[in-house]
Each structure stands twice: as structure tokens, then as C-alpha cells.
Amino acid sequence: MVVHMYREYFLRKFHSRPTILHLDATGAVTRQMGDKRPYPYALISAGPGGSFPLAYMVSESHTVPTVAHFLSQLSRHYKLVNKGKLTPPQVVTDFSWALLHAVAHSILNSTLEEYLDTCWEVVIGTSTSPPQTLLSMCGAHISHKFSGVLKEKGVGRQEKMGYMWLFAKMQQAGSLPELDGLFVKMCALALSKGQPAVSLDLPKRWNPTSER
Numbered sequence: 432m433v434v435h436m437y438r439e440y441f442l443r444k445f446h447s448r449p450t451i452l453h454l455d456a457t458g459a460v461t462r463q464m465g466d467k468r469p470y471p472y473a474l475i476s477a478g479p480g481g482s483f484p485l486a487y488m489v490s491e492s493h494t495v496p497t498v499a500h501f502l503s504q505l506s507r508h509y510k511l512v513n514k515g516k517l518t519p520p521q522v523v524t525d526f527s528w529a530l531l532h533a534v535a536h537s538i539l540n541s542t543l544e545e546y547l548d549t550c551w552e553v554v555i556g557t558s559t560s561p562p563q564t565l566l567s568m569c570g571a572h573i574s575h576k577f578s579g580v581l582k583e584k585g586v587g588r589q590e591k592m593g594y595m596w597l598f599a600k601m602q603q604a605g606s607l608p609e610l611d612g613l614f615v616k617m618c619a620l621a622l623s624k625g626q627p628a629v630s631l632d633l634p635k636r637w638n639p640t641s642e643r
Contacts, residue, residue, distance in 0.1 A: 441476075442485070
């Protein structure tokens with residue numbers, strides 16, 4: 432079972448003011464059907480003026496071809512309605528392999544590997560042509576995963592706050608040197624073992640190595 436849903440009104444609304452798109456799926460609101468569980472997929476436009484659904488899919492299949500077909504069909508109808516290509520400034524997903532590869536295939540018209548190569552060339556300065564659409568993983572999902580790893584490793588509450596602060600700054604880094612510098616600080620925090628380390632430059636209440 433696969434069902435696609437979208438309205439011409441929202442396709443036109445998005446075309447008039449393209450914003451970031453968020454693509455996610457959940458199995459928490461559906462019932463098991465035999466040996467399969469259908470997931471609702473939502474593609475949401477989020478911007479300063481609020482959010483609205485661009486498209487939905489309900490599917491028992493959660494593979495790259497299934498999600499890619501959904502996005503390809505949406506792109507095709509979008510072009511028929513608006514006489515233009517679906518080109519959001521950014522698409523945000525979670526860690527799903529299927530979602531990441533499907534977006535790369537159907538919206539970026541590329542592969543994930545080619546997309547990453549293009550981004551890397553821009554970062555190191557060998558190219559000045561970034562992708563028209565950025566594909567990124569949700570910062571909240573990434574932070575939650577990192578927090579879980581710290582808990583599994585037995586990191587204490589005070590130290591964990593320092594790690595999380597640095598990790599958040601790394602996600603916001605605007606250049607490779609800035610990212611490298613923050614990574615060095617995280618390594619210094621990991622190696623400090625509670626000893627004073629004045630080079631970390633963390634907020635005092637989150638710096639487990641500051642003098643007390």
C-alpha cells in the first residue's frame with residue numbers, strides 16, 4: 432500500500448515563497464498490518480510566516496525507491512502546476528538512509544556521494560558553486576544521538592554540558608578552520624580528566640575543567 436497526497440494550493444503557495452522543507456516519517460501513529468507497518472511521511476514547509484504541509488505519503492515500504500518515487504511524483508506535479516522546478520533552499524531529514532538518498536536522487540538530481548563531493552569542494556575552496564539545495568540532517572536528532580552516546584560512555588552531568596555546548600557550536604560553525612578549532616577543544620575536554628584547562632574557553636558554568 433502506497434498513498435500520495437498533496438494539494439495544488441500548497442504547491443502554489445510554496446512556489447511563491449520557497450522555504451526550508453522538513454521530511455520525516457513515524458510509525459508511532461499507525462497499526463501493524465500483518466508483518467508490515469505503514470508509516471506516514473510528511474514533507475513540511477517551514478518559514479518565518481509559519482509552516483504548512485507540502486505533501487504526505489502513507490506507505491508499507493520504506494525503501495529508497497519508494498521514497499524517491501514519492502518525491503519524483505511530487506516534483507513532476509509541482510512542475511505542471513507552477514511551470515518551474517521544485518528547488519527548495521534546504522531539505523532537512525533525520526538519519527534515515529532512505530530519506531537522505533531519496534532526496535539526493537529526486538530533488539537534487541544527484542547521488543549522495545556526488546552531493547557530498549560538491550560540498551567538500553566548496554568547503555576547501557576548489558569550487559565556488561554550492562548546490563542549489565542544501566541537504567542536511569536535523570540538528571535536534573544529531574544532538575539527541577550525541578547526548579545518548581555520552582550517557583552510554585558514563586560522562587557526568589557537568590562534563591556532558593560542556594560537550595553538548597561545544598557540539599552545538601560545531602553544528603553552527605561557518606568555516607572549516609572554526610570547526611577544526613572547536614574539535615580541538617572537544618578533544619582537549621576529553622583528555623583533561625577534570626584538570627584545569629584554560630584554553631577551552633567554555634561558559635564557566637559548563638566548563639568542568641575550570642577552577643572552583
